[in-house]
Amino acid sequence: MSMYTLLVNNNHYEVDVEPDTPLLWVLRDHIKLKGTKYGCGIAMCGACTVHIDGEAARSCSLPVSSLARKRITTIEGLSPDGDHPVQQAWVEEDVAQCGYCQGGQIMSAASFLKTNPMPSVDEIRMAMSGNICRCASYNRIEKAVVLAAQKLKQQ
Amino acid sequence: MKKKIDRRGFLKVSALSAGGMLIGFNLFSSCKNSAKLPDDISKLNYKDFNAYIQIAPSGAVTIYAPNPEIGQGVKTSLPMLIAEELCVSWDSVLVKQANLDEAYYRQMSVGSTSILMGWLPLREVGATARQMLVNAAAQQAGVAPSKCTIKEGIITCDGNISIGIGEVVEEAAKLEIPTDVKLKDAKDFTIIGRNIKNVDANNIVTGKPLFGLDYEYDGKKIACMMRAPFGYKLKSFDATEALALQGVVDAFSFMQNSIAVVAEDTFTAMKAIKLIKPVWEATKRAADSEKENVKIKSLLQDSKYDLIQSTGNVDKAFASAEATIEQVYETPYLPHSCMEPMNFFAHVTDDWIKLAGPIQTPQNALNRVANALKRDKKDITLELTRIGGGFGRRLFGNYAPEAAIISHKSKYPIQLVYSREEDMMGGIYRPAISYKVSGAIKSNQVSAYKLRQVGSTSLKGRFANRFPTGAIPNVRLESIRNKSSITTGAWRAPISNVYAFAEQCFLDEVAFKLKKDPIAFHLELIEKAKKSDNEHLVYEPERMEGVIKLLAKKANWGNQSEGVYQGFSQYFSHETYAAEVAEVELRNGIPVITRVICAIDCGLVVNPLGAKNQVVGGIIDGIGHAMYSDFCIKDGRPTVTNFDRYRLIRMNETPQVECHFVQSNLAPSGLGEPSLPPAGAAVANAIFAATGVRITKQPFIKNKEVFG
Numbered sequence: 001m002s003m004y005t006l007l008v009n010n011n012h013y014e015v016d017v018e019p020d021t022p023l024l025w026v027l028r029d030h031i032k033l034k035g036t037k038y039g040c041g042i043a044m045c046g047a048c049t050v051h052i053d054g055e056a057a058r059s060c061s062l063p064v065s066s067l068a069r070k071r072i073t074t075i076e077g078l079s080p081d082g083d084h085p086v087q088q089a090w091v092e093e094d095v096a097q098c099g100y101c102q103g104g105q106i107m108s109a110a111s112f113l114k115t116n117p118m119p120s121v122d123e124i125r126m127a128m129s130g131n132i133c134r135c136a137s138y139n140r141i142e143k144a145v146v147l148a149a150q151k152l153k154q155q
Numbered sequence: 156m157k158k159k160i161d162r163r164g165f166l167k168v169s170a171l172s173a174g175g176m177l178i179g180f181n182l183f184s185s186c187k188n189s190a191k192l193p194d195d196i197s198k199l200n201y202k203d204f205n206a207y208i209q210i211a212p213s214g215a216v217t218i219y220a221p222n223p224e225i226g227q228g229v230k231t232s233l234p235m236l237i238a239e240e241l242c243v244s245w246d247s248v249l250v251k252q253a254n255l256d257e258a259y260y261r262q263m264s265v266g267s268t269s270i271l272m273g274w275l276p277l278r279e280v281g282a283t284a285r286q287m288l289v290n291a292a293a294q295q296a297g298v299a300p301s302k303c304t305i306k307e308g309i310i311t312c313d314g315n316i317s318i319g320i321g322e323v324v325e326e327a328a329k330l331e332i333p334t335d336v337k338l339k340d341a342k343d344f345t346i347i348g349r350n351i352k353n354v355d356a357n358n359i360v361t362g363k364p365l366f367g368l369d370y371e372y373d374g375k376k377i378a379c380m381m382r383a384p385f386g387y388k389l390k391s392f393d394a395t396e397a398l399a400l401q402g403v404v405d406a407f408s409f410m411q412n413s414i415a416v417v418a419e420d421t422f423t424a425m426k427a428i429k430l431i432k433p434v435w436e437a438t439k440r441a442a443d444s445e446k447e448n449v450k451i452k453s454l455l456q457d458s459k460y461d462l463i464q465s466t467g468n469v470d471k472a473f474a475s476a477e478a479t480i481e482q483v484y485e486t487p488y489l490p491h492s493c494m495e496p497m498n499f500f501a502h503v504t505d506d507w508i509k510l511a512g513p514i515q516t517p518q519n520a521l522n523r524v525a526n527a528l529k530r531d532k533k534d535i536t537l538e539l540t541r542i543g544g545g546f547g548r549r550l551f552g553n554y555a556p557e558a559a560i561i562s563h564k565s566k567y568p569i570q571l572v573y574s575r576e577e578d579m580m581g582g583i584y585r586p587a588i589s590y591k592v593s594g595a596i597k598s599n600q601v602s603a604y605k606l607r608q609v610g611s612t613s614l615k616g617r618f619a620n621r622f623p624t625g626a627i628p629n630v631r632l633e634s635i636r637n638k639s640s641i642t643t644g645a646w647r648a649p650i651s652n653v654y655a656f657a658e659q660c661f662l663d664e665v666a667f668k669l670k671k672d673p674i675a676f677h678l679e680l681i682e683k684a685k686k687s688d689n690e691h692l693v694y695e696p697e698r699m700e701g702v703i704k705l706l707a708k709k710a711n712w713g714n715q716s717e718g719v720y721q722g723f724s725q726y727f728s729h730e731t732y733a734a735e736v737a738e739v740e741l742r743n744g745i746p747v748i749t750r751v752i753c754a755i756d757c758g759l760v761v762n763p764l765g766a767k768n769q770v771v772g773g774i775i776d777g778i779g780h781a782m783y784s785d786f787c788i789k790d791g792r793p794t795v796t797n798f799d800r801y802r803l804i805r806m807n808e809t810p811q812v813e814c815h816f817v818q819s820n821l822a823p824s825g826l827g828e829p830s831l832p833p834a835g836a837a838v839a840n841a842i843f844a845a846t847g848v849r850i851t852k853q854p855f856i857k858n859k860e861v862f863g
Contacts, residue, residue, distance in 0.1 A: 001401065017422075018401075018422075018423075021422050022422065025420065025421050025422040028368075028421065029377075029420040029421050029422070030420070032371070033362075034362070034363075034364035034366075034368075034369035035361070035362020035363070035364075036362070037366075037368070037494070037495070037543075038368065038421075038496070039494050039495075039496075039575065039798075040575045040797055040798045040799075041425070041574065041575055041797075042575075042797055042798070042799055044797065044798040044799050045494070045798050047494060074362065075360075075361065075362035076361065076362045082357060082360060082361035087360040087361065090356070090359075090360045091352065091356045091357060091360055094350075094352045094353055094356065094764055094765075094768065096353050096355070096356055096359045096360070097353075097768055097769075097772055098493075098494070098495075098541075098542060098543050098544045098545075099353075099355060099359035099365070099541070099543070100366060100493075100494040100495045100543030100544060101494045102359050102360060103359075103360075103362045106360060124806075125806050125807040125809075126807050128806045128807075129805040129806045129807040129808075130805075131806070132494065132798065132803050132805060133494070133806075134492055134493060134494045134544045134546070134776075134803065135544060135772045135776075136771070136772040136773075136774075136775035136776045136779065136804065136809070137768065137772060138775060138804075138805075138806045138809040139771055139775075139809065139811060139812055140768070140771075141806065142806065
């Protein structure tokens with residue numbers, strides 16, 4: 001076991017874990033932030049998506065030892081009051097069915113819109129194809145990303 | 156509509172000590188005479204009542220929703236029924252998930268039945284409470300209740316005195332329960348039929364801990380497990396390396412053929428289970444899906460079968476046919492792949508057992524734990540969490556007794572967590588099923604229809620007398636069970652999900668052979684069904700005709716733009732009628748599914764927004780699994796165990812789906828499943844229209860002629 005200091009959602013956390021422990025399990029089991037989900041453990045489903053220094057990353061495949069001095073953002077920290085334009089768009093489009101994958105979807109979308117603030121529908125479909133939604137809410141995710149882009153533009 | 160029901164029987168009302176009114180009710184049975192409501196909201200029990208409504212002095216209404224939410228929206232749509240009759244504004248309603256205790260009757264989400272079963276009882280509860288509030292307000296204003304109206308939680312007496320429901324809750328709670336209340340007319344609905352968003356939307360988008368895997372408990376350890384391959388036994392195992400890992404507290408075998416490790420945290424438990432060295436021993440039942448396919452093929456020709464339905468004289472019609480058509484359709488075993496892997500919490504002590512987690516059949520889970528540990532059901536409590544996808548998998552709660560046994564053996568409160576690999580390997584799969592469908596043609600009409608199912612499940616009687624019975628004079632349905640050690644169970648729209656693929660691809664092929672337009676051919680068949688004197692038909696041909704006609708109009712059937720190829724399919728299940736047109740375009744010669752248009756008749760649509768979400772999701776789910784999901788079992792183990800090699804549909808492969816509802820005031824039927832069954836056939840038929848190739852085997856993507 002080793003001690004690591006992590007900066008998560010602007011808070012410092014000290015955790016005593018094995019160096020190969022993925023960020024996903026540090027967040028869920030040690031820091032008790034449950035919004036980041038386990039889906040596959042091999043970076044294929046996107047349920048565990050977080051931001052590292054503002055960029056989307058699959059937390060299930062990031063060992064804690066690689067995160068020194070990185071700024072980690074989870075779905076809980078995306079906005080102070082759950083009012084990030086992507087979150088608002090998700091509620092307005094009634095995207096969620098079971099809801100399990102949606103935190104990861106939102107984190108992917110928020111990061112994507114930072115790099116491409118005015119994406120085409122095809123670009124959205126490609127950018128979001130790393131996130132699986134088993135309820136198949138894909139049509140609404142697509143619409144919500146378009147809506148979120150409009151909201152971000154207005155800000 | 157006036158209904159006389161003894162409402163005293165199934166609901167009770169009392170005042171809460173902190174103020175406000177509490178209504179407790181049983182949905183499908185009467186309350187016991189001795190049943191008493193608690194006077195404190197924190198002491199709700201579900202022994203005597205299976206759901207509650209609390210009305211606070213502020214006028215706020217809290218409904219403790221009785222059905223587990225698996226993403227199908229009942230946590231929204233069922234409370235809408237109560238709120239509608241209560242005549243309150245939806246904004247003043249808060250919905251909370253009720254927990255399970257013993258004697259909680261039919262608390263499960265299965266077979267798209269929640270809305271069908273709740274339609275009248277929930278409205279009656281709401282109407283009764285509304286009448287009591289109105290009676291109390293009338294008393295206070297000194298007018299007759301008939302002079303009072305109620306709207307959005309405000310009671311207006313004699314046209315000028317306004318009283319909020321919160322102001323009269325305490326008085327209302329003391330009144331006698333009226334036995335003759337009036338339900339609202341459909342034309343007066345203000346909540347039913349409105350687009351109401353998912354009640355948990357804000358919690359979901361902010362990452363609140365709602366799901367089973369998010370469950371926290373002091374001193375909780377994590378357990379991971381492995382089980383013998385299908386048809387194998389556990390001979391021995393070596394846990395030395397696993398136990399040497401820091402944080403691992405126990406490792407043992409249980410339930411004969413499974414091994415568990417218990418650790419301080421999830422990552423350690425997942426690491427440790429991989430370090431276990433088991434020795435499996437093959438039995439005669441060692442499973443291999445390729446070998447099963449060979450057996451299934453021979454059973455398709457076997458002379459012995461179970462007869463599910465026989466109408467007319469099929470053999471005679473085939474003997475006198477001018478032509479016959481026969482086709483075989485094949486579908487593989489499929490895992491459910493819920494995004495939240497199976498998991499369950501259990502704390503087994505000498506005095507009590509606490510269970511918590513995501514399950515569609517809580518009562519059954521509780522019974523299984525009681526049986527497994529030989530304990531009194533009274534000592535067991537079960538807390539429900541939100542469920543990260545069901546699709547049928549969480550009806551089969553084997554993970555609940557597994558968790559309880561691991562807790563019992565290790566003496567720790569534990570949460571059993573399946574890794575994705577364990578979830579996919581230890582599945583309760585959709586059965587692998589093949590169909591042989593044959594048709595006899597005489598005078599350019601179908602004179603007989605014969606369908607044989609062979610699979611690791613039986614074709615049940617409820618499939619009898621569905622379409623095309625009534626439309627074709629001679630029909631025979633046959634079933635042969637292929638015995639297998641591979642565990643199977645319900646998978647979204649059980650059997651229908653593959654049965655519709657066979658039936659609707661076959662009828663498309665028949666239409667082509669008869670040189671008839673597929674939709675015109677279906678309407679012609681339905682016309683015959685409308686005139687049929689067969690009393691056993693389980694579907695209404697008129698409603699089937701209605702959805703097809705609506706679909707043909709909305710899809711602009713027969714007038715598609717150049718380069719767009721349409722395929723049609725329709726199917727009746729779960730009391731709901733669904734008809735779909737899939738459109739494909741060829742890109743570099745490969746078919747791409749661009750759009751699906753769907754028409755649905757599910758009676759009155761309670762929540763159009765939620766209903767549309769269900770229908771669209773069901774169609775994409777049906778297309779995704781028909782197109783991409785390939786699953787084989789070799790040496791008792793699936794050959795794919797995670798989403799790298801097991802393919803689920805992704806956003807860039809998803810068509811735009813349009814959904815249209817038939818306007819209806821008939822009692823609503825469910826929507827979690829019925830849009831899925833026709834989807835695969837609509838796509839296969841569109842691919843035929845585009846390429847001239849009949850795809851008869853799932854997953855379609857493996858068809859080299861079409862997809863290269």
